[in-house]
Amino acid sequence: MSILPFKTSKKRRFEALIQPHLNGLYRFAYRLSGQQQDAEDLVQDVVCKLYPKLEELESVEQLRPWLNRVLYRHFIDQVRRKGRQGDRPLSELVESDSQADWLDSLEAEEAGPSLLLEQSRLGPLLDAAMASLDPDQRTLILLHDVDGWRQEDIAEILDIPLGTVKSRLHRIRASLRKKLQRQLEPESAPRRVEE
Template sequence: MSLIPFRQSKSRRFELLIQPHLDVLYRFAYRLAGQQQDAEDLVQDVIVKLYPRLDELEAVEQLRPWLNRVLYRHFIDQVRRKSRQGDMPLSELVEADAQADWLDSLESDHLGPDLLLEQSRLGPALDRVIATLPPDQRALVLLHDVDGWRQEDIADVLDIPLGTVKSRLHRCRAALRKKIQRELEPIPQAERVGK
């Protein structure tokens, strides 16, 4: 139960509840959508939908996972709605150049030229491969492997059993491994000369 005094206006009570979680919501939305504008729209849509439900928000014990779950479901609904309308999902609208090369930010002065070259190829390739995953798999990989969420928290946010999180994460990693190997092969399998 919230300790916010009820004498405050509804908008102020709502602001006090939501404000501490906005940064986390935005980062999660950005990971899902892949673009700043789409992430901002996702967060805004969720906040607008939640405003009339202030009493329900004040009754939630752990608000951050609950808000993340609402945001995730809203994102999935948007993707489904767009696919039914014949539009492309948000992940396909993101250009590879517009995505943050987060692996490139890990460069160190101690890396040799060969490692720098490999890393410069791996970052964009990994971004492209992750963008090809379905939204639910992409969210799972980004939450766990990129943002460092615990599997238990992911299960809570995505509202699926912990065993399902573990098995899906294993399958996603295996699929990513195969795709990234194909992406980074110097000579594609089809172009190789047989013995």
């Protein structure tokens, strides 16, 4: 018996486990990093680190949340490493402008002229409001409200209590609502002076 068939078998087992999750891992990495190349590098790093741990992967019951947790922790480690290289704020390490582009990538459904007009007005305002969020807040709202992740899965991936996920989502939505309301309110008309 040669060694080559064993390696091929290990490779196939690894691919069978990882392949169904690669697109989801990439989307999550892109949400975190905001850059296509950084997201690809992040996924590649994680996959390379996991290949020697095939037996551990095979023992994981729910692989998707586990893989996303590994990817998230690897991303945080990278951000911390970059932060040690210089005294820069976290917002400079993760570019916020490119994360707003996700709205442009969504396919439009058939909409009437009034809806199109409203969307053209709200789109840039929502992009700006999302860009103003901290990367952690943006990640949380994108995972839940855009990608449709369950709060329980987010809590497991981010390794925080479920109640914390719920309260943070509530605060982030309230913050976005206030920002959008301020931008959408018409400028107040001059008041009459009462004598």
